[in-house]
Amino acid sequence: MLTIGTLSKKTGTKVQTIRYYEQIGLMPEPGRSEGGQRRYDNAQLDRLSFIRHSRQLGFSLDAIRELLDLSDHPNRPCDEADAIARRQLKQVEQRMARLKALRTELKRMVHECSGGRIADCRVLEVLRDHSECLTEHDEIGA
Amino acid sequence: MLTIGTLSKKTGTKVQTIRYYEQIGLMPEPGRSEGGQRRYDNAQLDRLSFIRHSRQLGFSLDAIRELLDLSDHPNRPCDEADAIARRQLKQVEQRMARLKALRTELKRMVHECSGGRIADCRVLEVLRDHSECLTEHDEIGA
DNA sequence: CTTGAACCTCTAGCTGCTAGAGGATGTATC
DNA sequence: GATACATCCTCTAGCAGCTAGAGGTTCAAG
Known part of the structure; x- marks a missing residue:
């Protein structure tokens, strides 16, 4: 106990x-x-x-709930468990792709900043103007 | 207006x-x-x-608050803005590393599942037993 | 002057926990 | 049996960053 x-x-x-x-x-x-x-x-x-x-x-807790449910029925086919895992894998891959784009953009921002005054700061400049971005990024909600 | x-x-x-x-x-x-x-x-x-x-x-909204604050004072040095961006870059890189480990593990799970019954499902088996994992992963809180 | 889209405030909900108040239990030691 | 103290209990509220809905008002076009 x-x-x-x-x-x-x-x-x-x-x-x-x-x-x-x-x-x-x-x-x-x-x-x-x-x-x-x-x-x-x-x-x-x-x-x-x-x-x-x-x-x-x-x-997610919901996915886990499903998985636990499945594992309580050992004689059913396992396609569902497989599907849940595949879905998860897909999500992870999407998130990685997004992060990759973000990293590129952030790196560029940081490298271009020469350490002068705020007025000339590339970091802020890039944040101000999306059109300066070379990659599509879309992290919100990821 | x-x-x-x-x-x-x-x-x-x-x-x-x-x-x-x-x-x-x-x-x-x-x-x-x-x-x-x-x-x-x-x-x-x-x-x-x-x-x-x-x-x-x-x-984060907090980081953005700082950045907005900075951009209101164009004559200050831009180290701070730079530091915030670097911090963010570091975070993104850490998250990518974690996701990479996850992807490896998920891929392995999915590939080993041969589509039989739940009782033999590799997906559930791996989830049951962390020691089967080949990589260190630690996504919680990421 | 009427319609209907867009606006207003306010409250509550989402995920996945985490923290704290204020009090009861369990166990080890004397 | 008494005492100390760690661990347990329930309950409520909070975190990020929104999102949704109720119930009512305003605006612009026709």
């Missing part, structure tokens, strides 16, 4: 976060001690590890 | 977002029509363009 603190340490998840996962139904309600404190077992430890690892790979 | 809707279209910013920027003090309070509707001039259009473009390049 594990306390929430132990679970927290074992998975690198903050105590508050574990309770939050319970609140939104991602973690099941655990058993309680006589005094009302949460007590976990190994199945719940595994579940939380799964969640955390998925988060590290960038999956 | 521009209405908020016109400003919205010209900058690709939602009306609500413009009002939000005003609320947090990033945009100045504009003049008003007799009936109390907001009326903007070209200086404000420029300011909003600056904000939007900076957002597209991933600057």
